[in-house]
Amino acid sequence: MRPGDTLDERAWALLTAATRVYQDSPRALGWLRHHLARFAEPLRVAVVGMPGSGKSTVVNALVGEEIAPVELGEHGQVPTWYQAGGQPRAQVFSASAPPRDLPVARVDRQLDIDTEQWPAGGARPTRLVVDWPARSLRDTTLIDTPPLTPPGASEVDPPGPGAVTAEQLAGEADAVLYLMRHMHGRDLRLLQAMHDHPIAGAAPVSTILVLSRADEIGASRIDALSSAKRIARRYRRDVQVTAVCQNVVALAGLIASAGRTLRETELAALTALARVPREELERFLLSTDRFTAADFPVALDAPSRRALLDRFGIFGVRLSTTLIRQGFDTHPKLAAQLVQRSGLAELRDAVGAQFTERRAVLKARSALLALDVVLRREPRPAARALAADLERLLAGAHEFRELRLLAALQSGGTTLPGELDAEAQRLIGGDGPRLAARLGVDAEADDHELYRAALDALARWQRQADNPLLTPTQRRAAQVVVRSCEGALAALTAPA
Structure with a gap:
């Protein structure tokens, strides 16, 4: 690693060094090379939730076509990866057999897979990978997961046949969309389990909570989405919730999916209603x-x-007929209104700000987690220097310090007086990592405006870092914000 390297460059260098240390271990070497290859891949976002939370519906809404769910006969649902591809393709992977292609077609914007080609009683599938020509998958690979195994699951409450653990999920995904109707104790335990890994202490798992069936709140009344958004805002102030996620978004998944895939026959039926x-x-x-x-x-x-009802739900039928009466009676008009009112735009904005724009940091985090797995499973004297470098990087990388401070501020573990708390969260990337978002200026601001805003913020937070009225913890938090302001200035050119 060299001074001035970015976090992802330093993570790449550590993994590359590890391949030399473990070159005599095929298993470790394959694992490390796999995770080096991940740097060039789109961001992996796992869509997670309890049964009935609407995971597949949200995948369809994000992609804009009906591609989920897929079940492989007696094996049920397995982790299904949806990634960008020039032509539709479906491959089944298993631990004991080579990958196998299944017949696949794209019919009326729907995925049609002949799952009967996977033999009953054959090798247990571990993953289904679907290539799909969709613009929304160019930067993000979506992983539609089976239910997570609850922590401490027992014979009294056994997981389903395709269930995965929080640790497996943390190793595969760069970020998580966790879907729920309301926050229950089991949801909280699952989210906390994803944060139990040692790496999570240094770099929290990037997670957005989605109230994915927002249209069902309040007996599916016409104001259900407004009620759901108020609940989301309340969750964003709950210290238990903010300790395990960075944002909470309300989404009517059925409405979003139906709006993006609205059929003419459905429009005709709704118009008649x-x-x-x-x-x-x-x-x-x-x-x-x-x-x-x-x-x-x-x-x-x-x-x-x-x-x-399957496509829209009671709320969706009620909303659609109301919109048609108001003049949104053509396919483009009704589809646009359904998508707009569903909350999908807010979810996509959150994914962009907190996942896509942080791609380099999230990829580096995944790589360091993979290295930690190797170091724990195959310790050896030659790897001690790697372990020390990993520990220093986790403790010293400013990007991770920002994530730790953001989690502490959002959860209430660290508080700053007055308006400083909200400003600190913004400056360290709480509203997104772009300079304009950090500095609280218009997205179209020029470099001169950005530079002046960064200079003002730096001076203000330098005073807070030395403020004797603040506690030592608060001054340390201010020092992190100072470093973020210095980074913003370094990325800009001083005005003449």
Whole structure:
């Protein structure tokens, strides 16, 4: 490693040095080379949650096509990786057999895989990798996971056949979208388990919590999404929640997915429903049974109505018919409104600011975690220097200091007086790592404006770092902010 190297360059150098130390261990060498190759790959984002949390629906909404879920016969769901590809392709991987391609097709923006080609009773699949031509997958590979194994799972509460552990997830993904309806004790334990790894103490797991079925809050009333957003804001102030994530976003997954994949036949059915007087239709939107009842006032058969519920839910049907009555009665207009109201834009913005824009840091974190695994599993005298370098890098890298301080400020473990707390979070990247976001100026600001803002922030925080009225912990926090301001200035050119 050389002075001035970026964090990902230093992580690359450590892994490269480790390949020389472990060149006589095929298993360790293969592991290290695999993680070196990950530097060039898109960011891996795992979509995680308890059964029924809507993981596959959120994957479909993010991609904009119906590609999830996929089940392999008796094996059920296995971790399914969706990555960018020129043509649709599906490969099954297992521990005891070479990868095998399955027949795959793209029909009406839907993924069609002939899973019967995977033989019953054959090798247990460990992963399904789907190549899919989608712009949204160019920078991000989405991993649709089976349910996580709850910490301390027992015979009384056994995990499902395809369940994965938090440790396995931490080794495969660079960041996590954790989906839930409401925060329960089991969710909190699973999130805490992802932070139990030693590396997580130095560099917290990048996690966004998603209230993924926001449309079901308040009995699917028309104001359900507003209620869900208020709940998300409350969670963002909960110290237990902020200790294990960086953001909380409300999303109506069904609405987002339906909006991005709206079909003409669905628009026609919803338009027919919208012609029914509001008071009369509302009687049939009180429950699934009523909506599929025989005395329905529209010539729409029960299977078609059930299909609408599967795609939109009660809330989505209610919202869509209301929007059509308001004039959003064409395919582009209705689709755009559904996506806009679903919360998908907020989720994508959060993923961009906290995952995509931090790609280099997240990739470096994954690489260092992989190195730590090798050092713990195959300790040897020649690796002691590597272990020391790893420890120094974790403790000294400013990018990780920012992440640790951000987690401490968000969780309330460290507090700063008045408006300093919020400003500190912004300056160390809480609103995103770009300079304009850090400095709180317009995204179109020129270098002169950015430089002046950074200079003002540096002077202000230098005073706080020496402020005798602050505690030692607060002054150390201010020193981290000072270093962030210095980094911002170093990236800019002083005005003439």
